[in-house]
Structure formats: structure tokens, C-alpha cells
Amino acid sequence: MGAQLRVYTQKIKSAQTTKKITRAMELISASRIQKAQQRVAASGPYSRAVTQAVSAVATFSNVDHILTTEPEKVERAAVVIFASDRGLAGAFSSSALKAAEELASLLRSEGKEVVYYLVGRKAVSYFAFRRRAAEESWTGETDQPTFETAKAIGDAVVARFLQPASEGGVDEIHIVYNRFVSMVSQVPEVVRLLPLEVVEGVEEPGDHDLLPLYEFEPDVGLVLDSLLPVYIESRIFNAMLQSAASEHAARQKAMKSASDNADKLIRDFTRLRNNARQSEITQQIAEIVGGADALSSSKK
Incomplete structure (x- = not known):
């Protein structure tokens, strides 16, 4: 999961760098x-x-x-x-x-x-x-x-x-x-x-017009x-x-179209990164709760 977060972060940075270039050219x-x-x-x-x-x-x-x-x-x-x-x-x-x-x-x-x-x-x-x-x-x-x-x-x-x-x-x-x-x-x-x-x-000259x-x-x-x-x-x-x-x-x-597309990529990758981070947090919480349950069960 951590590797996936790093991939999304790198893609967001690449899109932001591209946006800076396209915006400057625009x-x-x-x-x-x-x-x-x-x-x-x-x-x-x-x-x-x-x-x-x-x-x-x-x-x-x-x-x-x-x-x-x-x-x-x-x-x-x-x-x-x-x-x-x-x-x-x-x-x-x-x-x-x-x-x-x-x-x-x-x-x-x-x-x-x-x-x-x-x-x-x-x-x-x-x-x-x-x-x-x-x-x-x-x-x-x-x-x-x-x-x-x-x-x-x-x-x-x-x-x-x-x-x-x-x-x-x-x-x-x-x-x-x-x-x-x-x-x-x-x-x-x-x-x-x-x-x-x-x-x-x-x-074109008319019938009664003179040529220059x-x-x-x-x-x-x-x-x-x-x-x-x-x-x-x-x-x-x-x-x-x-x-x-x-x-x-x-x-x-x-370049304006490219900047708009970069904004869309940044939004999409940010959403995916947030989902991946939330999934990682949920998994960690589940592991902690599962470990706590296991410890309480072994003491009984």
C-alpha cells in the first residue's frame, strides 16, 4: 500500500511540473x-x-x-x-x-x-x-x-x-x-x-464612368x-x-487545454491517493483491533 501511495505522489508531482511549464508557455x-x-x-x-x-x-x-x-x-x-x-x-x-x-x-x-x-x-x-x-x-x-x-x-x-x-x-x-x-x-x-x-x-467602371x-x-x-x-x-x-x-x-x-488536463490529472491522482491512504489507515486500525482482540482472548 505504501508503494501505491508513492506512485500516486510521484504522478501528482509530475502533473504539477507539467502544469507549470504549460502555464508559463500559455x-x-x-x-x-x-x-x-x-x-x-x-x-x-x-x-x-x-x-x-x-x-x-x-x-x-x-x-x-x-x-x-x-x-x-x-x-x-x-x-x-x-x-x-x-x-x-x-x-x-x-x-x-x-x-x-x-x-x-x-x-x-x-x-x-x-x-x-x-x-x-x-x-x-x-x-x-x-x-x-x-x-x-x-x-x-x-x-x-x-x-x-x-x-x-x-x-x-x-x-x-x-x-x-x-x-x-x-x-x-x-x-x-x-x-x-x-x-x-x-x-x-x-x-x-x-x-x-x-x-x-x-x-469595374460603369457605362458612364471614365477609366482611371x-x-x-x-x-x-x-x-x-x-x-x-x-x-x-x-x-x-x-x-x-x-x-x-x-x-x-x-x-x-x-497550452490552456494542457493546463486544464493537468489540473484534472492532479485532482484524479489526489483522489486516488486519498483513497489509498484511507484504505491503509483502515487496514492498520483493523490489524490493531484484531491484535487487541487476540490478546484479550488469550488472557481468558
């Missing part, structure tokens, strides 16, 4: 989520404005440019996957990877070759475990993204996009990340960056060439910020 994520949300809110208007400007210029300039021109045959597509560097965030990374797998299956069914660019150690380990190749990977900044990393990713995919398909270039660029909706909801998002699919924030007038210096092609990397970098950086906010929210929710 508080850390809770303190960081506010800043992450502020960064997402601050980057959103700029990203939307750049997208609207690029879409409007490309749409109303009537210029054949690589930014909006659909290739006759799409041979290769690039998929950039945003996961996390650390675990203990519930289904955060797995949901993004699952969405990327569904996208890759769709692209392959259309006869397109898929090349991957990975962001986050979880994505890298996922591909390494399955012995699948990736073009490039970036790790170490998923919870606190920097614009320098976004620029490096943008430069890599744009350089590959500008290469001819015969030399290994890609004809499409897709990104997969978790979009922050609320503290309890993070939704996997799949976006095709290039070529542009729709005009965001630009309404643009003047390009030195010419339209150079303007669009300059806007291309800016557009890609802003969208990628916004996706990284969305992913970071989603990661903190997912980790906070997962």
Missing part, C-alpha cells in the same frame, strides 16, 4: 499575441494598397506583362509553405501542411510539376522525414518575422518566376499559411500570387517591373505576420 503566448495582432493590423493596409495599385495598373494599362499574363502552358508551380519553428501549437503546422498537400495534388492533377519553398522547422522536418526535396528553406523567425526574411523569400521566388521554364523557372507562385481570424479560429489560406488572378479593391488615367515614367514595363518585387514582398510579409499571430493563438489555446 502566458508567454498571451503576452505576444497582442503585439502580433498589432503588426498584422499595421501591415494589412499597406499590403492591400500595393495589391490594389498593382492590380489597377496592370488591368487598366492594357500592357502585356509577365505580372498578369497567363502562360500558354504551365509546366511548373512554386508553393511556399509557412509553418512554425516550434511545436506545442496544436494543429497549427499540420493544417498548413495538409492544405499544401491538397494544393500540390490539385496542381499535379493538372499536369504541373510542384517545387517547394519551406518556412519553419516543422515544414522542414516534415519533408525531411518523407525524404522529399525542397528548393530552399528559412527557419528561426516564424514567431517574430522580419522583413529581411520576407525579402529573401520574395527574391528567391521572383528570380525563379522570371527564369524561362526550360531553365527550371516556375510559371505560378502559390503561398499556403494560416490566416488569423480570431483567438479561437485560424484558417489555412491558399493564395496564388503570380500571375494575378483578380483585381483586388478595384471596381495613368502616366508612366519612363514606361509601363519598367513601372510594373519595379512593382513586382514590392508586391511579392508585401504579400509574403503579411502572410508571415498572419502566420505568427495564428501560431501564438494556437499555442495559447493548446
Whole structure:
């Protein structure tokens, strides 16, 4: 019985230690989520404005440019996957990877070759475990993204996009990340960056409306060439910020659930330990009473 008490006591201590860790991680994520949300809110208007400007210029300039021109045959597509560097965030990374797998299956069914660019150690380990190749990977900044990393990713995919398909270039660029909706909801998002699919924030002109007038210096092609990397970098950086906010929210929710489960384990093991202690006390009392009865019977 004493051994059973020691086992329950050790399990209670283990659960209490686990609760301290999960509670600390929950508080850390809770303190960081506010800043992450502020960064997402601050980057959103700029990203939307750049997208609207690029879409409007490309749409109303009537210029054949690589930014909006659909290739006759799409041979290769690039998929950039945003996961996390650390675990203990519930289904955060797995949901993004699952969405990327569904996208890759769709692209392959259309006869397109898929090349991957990975962001986050979880994505890298996922591909390494399955012995699948990736073009490039970036790790170490998923919870606190920097614009320098976004620029490096943008430069890599744009350089590959500008290469001819015969030399290994890609004809499409897709990104997969978790979009922050609320503290309890993070939704996997799949976006095709290039070529542009729709005009965001630009309404079609009516019968009596005039098309916006643009003047390009030195010419339209150079303007669009300059806007291309800016557009890609802003969208990628916004996706990284969305992913970071989603990661903190997912980790906070997962750690709160883990802390609640630890509380339940502590209560259950405490109850079992108390029952075992009560059984031990009852047995000791029974032995004492039995011994006393035996002594009184022998004296008669």
C-alpha cells in the first residue's frame, strides 16, 4: 500500500511540473499575441494598397506583362509553405501542411510539376522525414518575422518566376499559411500570387464612368517591373505576420487545454491517493483491533 501511495505522489508531482511549464508557455503566448495582432493590423493596409495599385495598373494599362499574363502552358508551380519553428501549437503546422498537400495534388492533377519553398522547422522536418526535396528553406523567425526574411523569400521566388521554364523557372507562385481570424479560429489560406488572378479593391467602371488615367515614367514595363518585387514582398510579409499571430493563438489555446488536463490529472491522482491512504489507515486500525482482540482472548 505504501508503494501505491508513492506512485500516486510521484504522478501528482509530475502533473504539477507539467502544469507549470504549460502555464508559463500559455502566458508567454498571451503576452505576444497582442503585439502580433498589432503588426498584422499595421501591415494589412499597406499590403492591400500595393495589391490594389498593382492590380489597377496592370488591368487598366492594357500592357502585356509577365505580372498578369497567363502562360500558354504551365509546366511548373512554386508553393511556399509557412509553418512554425516550434511545436506545442496544436494543429497549427499540420493544417498548413495538409492544405499544401491538397494544393500540390490539385496542381499535379493538372499536369504541373510542384517545387517547394519551406518556412519553419516543422515544414522542414516534415519533408525531411518523407525524404522529399525542397528548393530552399528559412527557419528561426516564424514567431517574430522580419522583413529581411520576407525579402529573401520574395527574391528567391521572383528570380525563379522570371527564369524561362526550360531553365527550371516556375510559371505560378502559390503561398499556403494560416490566416488569423480570431483567438479561437485560424484558417489555412491558399493564395496564388503570380500571375494575378483578380483585381483586388478595384471596381469595374460603369457605362458612364471614365477609366482611371495613368502616366508612366519612363514606361509601363519598367513601372510594373519595379512593382513586382514590392508586391511579392508585401504579400509574403503579411502572410508571415498572419502566420505568427495564428501560431501564438494556437499555442495559447493548446497550452490552456494542457493546463486544464493537468489540473484534472492532479485532482484524479489526489483522489486516488486519498483513497489509498484511507484504505491503509483502515487496514492498520483493523490489524490493531484484531491484535487487541487476540490478546484479550488469550488472557481468558
